[in-house]
Amino acid sequence: MDTKFSNKTVNLPLWRGVAIVAGVFAILICAMVIVNYLQINKVDPVNTEVINTLVERLNENPKDVQLREQIREMDLLVRKAFFTNQWEVRTGAYLLLLSIIVMIIALQVMRMGKKNLPSVDEEYSQNIITYQQNARKWVSIGGSVLILVTLFLAFVTYKDLGTRFTDAAKIAKAETVASEVKAAPEVKQETPKSVVAKKNEVEKIEEVKASEPEAKKETKTEVLEKPVETEAVASVNKYKGEYPTKAMMANFPSFRGPGGNGIGYQKNVPTEWDGASGKNIKWKVTPELHAYNSPVIWGDKLFLSGADANKKQVYCYNRNSGKLLWTADINNVAGSVASPEVTPDTGHAASSVSTDGTFIFAIFSNGDLIALDMKGKAVWSKNLGVPDNHYGHSSSLVVFEDKLIVQYDHKKSGKVMALSTKTGDEVWRTDRKVKVSWASPVVVKNGDRAEVILASDPCVASYDAQTGEELWKLDCITGEVGPSVAYANGIVFALNEYASLVAIKTGDKPEVLWEAYDYLSDVPSPVATDKYLFVVTSYGLVACYDALSGELYWEHEFDNGFYASPILVDEKIYLMDRAGTMHIFKADKVFVSVATSKLGEKSDSTPAFADGHIYIRAGKNLYCIGK
């Protein structure tokens, strides 16, 4: 009879040896893999103590190139080690599997070689009745346990999710409708008040005397000492005034113009000049101390500040002649301390001054804040505490009626406050849970609210300019925020490098209208009209988007980068590059260059505008462009 079993002999000692070697190898590899795996689990390659310490040191001294390189090398080493470990675990695991398979094959062959004949029990072994009894019992037990455990878990975790989701959807829908109803008049109100309309309004003003404190007329008498929290009370605080005021629009009272929104309302602004030949350069002066802040204008006067580690000054020039009217040395500020270490590209007076036509306000790197009258005499001063800011404080000041708005977001604490322009007393203050910000506040009238809009990691937030109450907040921005926001037609635009560009439909429940990632900025701020948004990058690219949809209309690359923010004046964008060339192009759906005028001196400051004139801080000088 052919048993079908092979008669071939198997080299048992050989296969036993293979099995033993494979087995021992498997045990060794297994131990190594486990040790390696535990090592990987302990290490977080992006959060090592040594590198974190070095990064902190670098933050204190960002210009230390050697330290920067050292950190990069160490970071690379740590990452390499991590990924090598991962590779080792993976390879080890497959070696382990392979060795086990080899061992099993060897054992298989050994088993085949042993030629065990099938054994047959003497007695019939299966008791089918017992099998069925046991099977019934355990199927019943298994089923019951499953039912009980499932029921227990079901009742412990029951949340009626379906109903809750349905309710939540209804609530969310109701809130959206409510916010849309609320937001609708805002947009409608703003639409006719386009930039051009506002410009025309300004044109109607026959003359605005520089000394005339127009802001006072607009000032509301009621000063709220405490933020109002309830919606009912908040609705009482509807803002009925105009912002920016006509006087502000006739001047250039802050960094990026009235309210700090990047829009100027001047006319007959020059487009052509040449620094080398002196064409259209009306005058040029050199302020005593250099700084990166931008000039501001009220009437015939132009103000700017300068500072070094020991000295702080505010200058006032006659903007027609360039004559220095006065220099105010900032001394004797109560509580003042020595200036902190700042980076050279920030300096001790990066924040621009602001004026309301009655006072000039200036802030410096050590937190000294001063109000001067139009003759340069100190009215009040105070120290806000040294800002814990590794580059140096740079947020500029802006005035809302009789309140000076200060954004003071620093490492230890973040806050926004309104100080009385007359006395410097705190009118309101709102603490903010944010990181350091270098952006400046933007104040706008949005529907029936006057809002202070701030950008800082992690949010764009709006505060009632009258009370300081937080109106809305949207977490949508990260990193070291430098650019301020732009506002138009009920939409706020915020961006930062390594984050995103976000268009926010404002309201109690702000919504992200659209987002883009292609062109982001770390220094210059964007500017917006009702239709378009213009984004400027520090590496020289300018992009135009549809303000409502986010559709990219155009992008244009310039030869040099930008630190100065673009200003929209007379339906044109004025944009100063870092090399000192002003690029002037239409604020339109297609890129149309109007003029390119060279000043010939490097500039990182945003220019200021007056009818027929542009004022540019470039290098250590201040230029007046015009005839």
Added chain:
Amino acid sequence: MSEILKYLTQTWNIKKLVTLLSLFVLMMTSGLPLLAQQQRFPKPEFESGYTQPVTSMPDARSDFFALFDVFVLILALSLITWLILKKRSRRGVLAVSVFSILYFGFFREGCVCSVGSLQNVTLALFQPEYSIPISALAFFVIPLVYTLFFGRTFCAGVCPLGAIQDVLLLRPVTMKTWLQKVLGLIPYIYLGLSVLYAATATDFIICRYDPFIGIYRFDATFFMFSIGAIFLLLSAFVARPYCRFFCPYGVLLNWMSRFSKHHLTITPNKCIQCRLCEDSCPLGAINKPVPVKVMEDRPSATKRFIKLSLIIPALMILSAWTLSNFHENLAKVNTKVSLANELMLFKPDAMLPSVEVEAFKSAGTPVEELYSEAAVIVEQFYIGAWILGGFLGLVFGLTLSSLSVFKYREDYTPDKGECVSCARCLKYCPVEK
């Protein structure tokens, strides 16, 4: 269409799924998936001049090669069926097993696979927008058809998941038969869950938790590699643990195989009751003779059978009600439901948002839309849980009642449902043709 796109983008990282849907992806215009890959977070910029690689989807397998896979499947099935039924060759089965491990396993990386294809079929049945790839449908149907006529020859050596376990079997331990019966119910639960999740377009759980696919692709996570390694190690001592106690497709094959007319027989002729094959099956899938003397007396067995049969509806209702109460937990596997739940519990003032919440917020989708969709999905799970519970109650009830049935048997025969036609038992039979 947008639903499918969303579905694809949500799960595109599961290579298996993407490849399963390859033909479907081909049907879409090439631009649409690119749009769907909208960059969620900005990429870092490098000063060193390093350029970011462009994110891309794996290329779909061309029509020709997809059909070629089907052709190989038919060829392998025909060959192994011939080897088992005509040649009665265990070595032939082993050779086809090695081929399947190499081709369907390592070369095709376990995809397309019949086990996972049942989810594609389910998704196609319940989500009309989804168009099932022809290869996935073929891989689902063809093994079932072969099994209906010839028994589970697909399991014997064509399925790469079964083959890899089979070739590693070293020293099978004899499991208690009642334990096999109890553990054999797990695949029904797995089948029910995988159908529920596929029908609700939630997930392809069979693919996600396939223990061998990561090994075939050399890309398993540590956890999945460990699971796969445990199954393979177990395979040395417990024959085909995944096939017998987990495989949901095995349930369908089991049903089909019961009706197979040309199933493998242990003896090529008349059984001589030599009992040599009695313990030859590592799966314990040989039905032994049941003489009258070992049977329970007919009246008590019949009485119990009637009782157990009568409680089946009660079991179905109990099981369905139980699972319907559990539907929320089942639904939380769905990404939309879990995100909606997270958003509902999220307190912006006291909590940091998770990556998912942040991503959702930055996407700008209206939250009411998410809640409404989540509510609909929870409702689907509620209905699905009732059906699944009823099905499981029926399975348990039928199992219990069938355990009171005694079938008179004289010969040693393979259990048509459980037998995977591995042909190990054949060489034990001394009978000639």
